[in-house]
Amino acid sequence: MALTQADIKRIAHLARIEVNDQEADETITKLTGILGLIEQMQAIDTNDITPMSHSQDAVQRLRPDVVTKTNLREAFQKNAPLLGNGSNEQAIANGLYLVPKVIE
Amino acid sequence: MEWEVVIGLETHTQLQTKTKQFSSASTAFGAEPNTQACEVSTALPGVLPVLNAEAVKCAIKFGLAIDAEIPLRSVFSRKNYFYPDLPKGYQISQFELPVVGKGKVTIQVPAVGKNAAYEKVINITRAHLEEDAGKSVHDLKSVSALHSAGALQDMSGIDLNRAGTPLLEIVTEPDMRSAAEAVAYAKKLHELVQWIGICDGNMQEGSFRCDVNVSVRPKGTEKLGTRREIKNLNSFKFMQQAIEYETRWQIETLEDGGKIQQATVLFNPGTGETKAMRSKEEANDYRYFPDPDLLPLEVTEADKNAVRALMPELPEVMKARFESEYALSSYDASSLTSSRDLADFFIETVSAGSDAKQAANWVMGSISAKLNVEDKPISASPISPIQLSQLLRRISDNIISKNAAKQIFEAMWLDGGELDAIIEAKGLKQESDSGAIEAIIDEVLAANPAMVEEFKAGKEKAFNALVGQAMKASRGKANPAQVNEILKKKLAA
Numbered sequence: 001m002a003l004t005q006a007d008i009k010r011i012a013h014l015a016r017i018e019v020n021d022q023e024a025d026e027t028i029t030k031l032t033g034i035l036g037l038i039e040q041m042q043a044i045d046t047n048d049i050t051p052m053s054h055s056q057d058a059v060q061r062l063r064p065d066v067v068t069k070t071n072l073r074e075a076f077q078k079n080a081p082l083l084g085n086g087s088n089e090q091a092i093a094n095g096l097y098l099v100p101k102v103i104e
Numbered sequence: 105m106e107w108e109v110v111i112g113l114e115t116h117t118q119l120q121t122k123t124k125q126f127s128s129a130s131t132a133f134g135a136e137p138n139t140q141a142c143e144v145s146t147a148l149p150g151v152l153p154v155l156n157a158e159a160v161k162c163a164i165k166f167g168l169a170i171d172a173e174i175p176l177r178s179v180f181s182r183k184n185y186f187y188p189d190l191p192k193g194y195q196i197s198q199f200e201l202p203v204v205g206k207g208k209v210t211i212q213v214p215a216v217g218k219n220a221a222y223e224k225v226i227n228i229t230r231a232h233l234e235e236d237a238g239k240s241v242h243d244l245k246s247v248s249a250l251h252s253a254g255a256l257q258d259m260s261g262i263d264l265n266r267a268g269t270p271l272l273e274i275v276t277e278p279d280m281r282s283a284a285e286a287v288a289y290a291k292k293l294h295e296l297v298q299w300i301g302i303c304d305g306n307m308q309e310g311s312f313r314c315d316v317n318v319s320v321r322p323k324g325t326e327k328l329g330t331r332r333e334i335k336n337l338n339s340f341k342f343m344q345q346a347i348e349y350e351t352r353w354q355i356e357t358l359e360d361g362g363k364i365q366q367a368t369v370l371f372n373p374g375t376g377e378t379k380a381m382r383s384k385e386e387a388n389d390y391r392y393f394p395d396p397d398l399l400p401l402e403v404t405e406a407d408k409n410a411v412r413a414l415m416p417e418l419p420e421v422m423k424a425r426f427e428s429e430y431a432l433s434s435y436d437a438s439s440l441t442s443s444r445d446l447a448d449f450f451i452e453t454v455s456a457g458s459d460a461k462q463a464a465n466w467v468m469g470s471i472s473a474k475l476n477v478e479d480k481p482i483s484a485s486p487i488s489p490i491q492l493s494q495l496l497r498r499i500s501d502n503i504i505s506k507n508a509a510k511q512i513f514e515a516m517w518l519d520g521g522e523l524d525a526i527i528e529a530k531g532l533k534q535e536s537d538s539g540a541i542e543a544i545i546d547e548v549l550a551a552n553p554a555m556v557e558e559f560k561a562g563k564e565k566a567f568n569a570l571v572g573q574a575m576k577a578s579r580g581k582a583n584p585a586q587v588n589e590i591l592k593k594k595l596a597a
Binding site: 053054055058062063065069072076083091093094096097098100101102 | 121123129136141148155156157158177179180186187201240241391398402
């Protein structure tokens with residue numbers, strides 16, 4: 001399967017990764033290699049094999065529904081970035097994390 | 105051309121668990137922002153999700169309640185998209201293999217105009233477990249004082265308390281053919297998830313949110329039209345209005361030669377209109393893949409049986425029982441099982457010793473009327489099932505008349521108080537001493553010889569007039585059945 005630069009740009013946009021034209025060309029080569037590997041694997045007859053969703057043949061362990069987490073807001077919010085307006089203020093206010101305005 | 109509307113629903117029900125889907129942070133509503141946002145909710149590096157056993161139990165309960173296939177294994181997948189209230193960059197959901205498969209919900213569509221009420225089976229495609237996102241706060245005026253002037257103008261606030269809250273998304277087949285059917289389904293589902301105790305049903309707090317897919321096609325054709333999805337309807341009234349508007353809009357667009365673009369739309373309650381939010385093609389590429397952080401979820405027959413043992417009697421089963429055990433009409437039984445609290449209130453009233461038919465009449469009549477006026481749930485009734493049962497027994501024991509019971513009911517509803525004390529204080533005790541009633545009737549007969557003559561001449565009406573006189577003479581306290589009986593005897597003598 002042949003990938004185009006437009007495919008790469010679209011995939012990069014969905015993943016919010018910035019790629020310039022040169023990087024896109026390099027990525028075409030790498031991804032084409034991976035797709036070749038997948039084609040090879042698709043040639044294998046897997047009709048009698050039950051698909052697995054995980055590499056381990058095990059099932060999910062469940063957790064009892066009991067609150068054990070405490071409020072660590074203050075500690076976590078020390079990691080918040082700066083507002084980005086040249087001031088030393090962090091992007092937090094009244095316990096909220098601040099992000100560039102999002103309006104649908 | 106005649107058009108047909110085709111509707112399918114996706115409903116997000118917030119599960120009644122104490123902790124989140126994949127972490128043991130609290131899900132309590134209304135906490136200070138981000139105080140319930142643990143390292144998993146905020147997606148700090150290195151954290152791993154651990155599935156909540158109670159959320160799985162809720163999903164199994166729902167599967168059993170709609171008689172659905174519950175596969176041995178289901179799988180969690182990542183749904184990838186970027187939004188500030190989703191710190192991981194993906195939502196953990198289920199895609200190819202959901203926890204609950206195909207099932208059925210029977211809805212009752214009420215009569216409208218000359219169209220009679222009817223029942224219809226709505227097929228459920230699937231129900232899957234997933235996690236909620238956080239909340240964005242766009243109006244930061246109230247917090248702006250904390251920052252240098254203007255700093256918050258172009259900012260939104262993010263509260264991750266809700267991030268990771270367990271949801272069960274319930275998806276129907278496109279089986280509904282009118283706004284009325286869609287609303288009947290939503291109401292039925294709303295009642296069912298509360299009945300089996302998996303969701304509190306609080307629509308204001310967002311515990312039960314509906315997305316409605318609407319498309320139209322020429323009546324009689326099979327091919328589905330292009331659909332638009334109305335997002336986040338949080339009231340049944342808005343759902344009705346939104347679907348009706350959207351249906352009209354799509355038909356008008358097509359009749360004017362236009363085309364429907366697949367899109368997500370929002371309903372504006374102010375204008376009563378729906379409006380496209382974003383076109384779906386671009387946003388829809390979620391690149392689902394199995395989440396490597398989670399193993400497949402296994403639900404064995406033993407797990408199902410353990411949950412089955414905890415299931416309450418389902419509304420349909422209870423309705424049938426009310427009809428057979430208490431000889432209630434289908435309508436009465438259906439009304440009484442419209443909510444579990446109402447049904448429990450009725451059952452408690454009956455088990456406290458009152459006649460089922462009387463209890464049904466009072467619960468659906470006086471009690472429901474009062475609650476309606478005061479806009480209260482049955483759990484807030486100031487008269488308990490035991491008190492209601494006592495009141496009904498005073499009627500059946502001939503201690504008070506039905507009219508007196510109504511007065512007492514009003515008094516107890518407003519001011520509380522002990523039943524027998526109120527009967528005494530208001531002098532509402534019925535006269536059932538036949539000697540006393542005979543004495544009253546003798547007086548009435550002596551005072552009204554003309555009426556007696558009329559009755560003897562064949563005028564039935566005169567009898568009722570004499571009963572009226574006797575009741576008046578007893579100031580309403582005489583037992584009417586006894587008055588009738590004694591009067592009949594005396595007139596025949």
